[in-house]
Amino acid sequence: GGIITQTPKFLIGQEGQKLTLKCQQNFNHDTMYWYRQDSGKGLRLIYYSITENDLQKGDLSEGYDASREKKSSFSLTVTSAQKNEMAVFLCASSIDRRSGNTLYFGEGSRLIVV
């Protein structure tokens, strides 16, 4: 088995601040994802990466940057935090990019903007 570790669990920042969330997986999976979870809105894809150094925009990429410098890690940066962005951010991985694969999720990181 493997695990996805997201850090930090809680990230508190000020409006306008640049904030970064980190994700590590030891499944040796090729593909990694960042989803945003808002109550009543489900999970929405921000960025994904099919391999090291690859980045693909999801439906909600505006205001975010991502980085996949090695296969095991995938970072997400909020470029200018806003109070309406307070949500839980979920990192996930799958063995490869074939349709129908299972996604494995981390426990999430909660962003709080003050």
Added chain:
Amino acid sequence: GDSVTQTEGQVALSEEDFLTIHCNYSASGYPTLFWYVQYPGEGPQLLFRASRDKEKGSSRGFEATYDKGTTSFHLRKASVQESDSAVYYCALSDQPGANTGKLTFGHGTILRVHP
């Protein structure tokens, strides 16, 4: 684009009640359909999936049948327990051959089961 609709936002039941959570999808072609469950403080985890019309997925007493005719994948359980209290997400994959692996999720249904 693809979409998933879960009719119920919240469901409150007593132990041993029958559960139905409705899921309808809109997609071209033949996506794989999933149910994920998220317990408090954890990330979503796969409950089960189905890839073909009339295929039934099941796990832990939950089940759903892929119905291409009605574009549905409704979640059912005959007798719920307090430990089933969680958020349930219906999801669909991208099209075979699209090669992104990404999923489109519904809004989620909060299930609360009272003893």
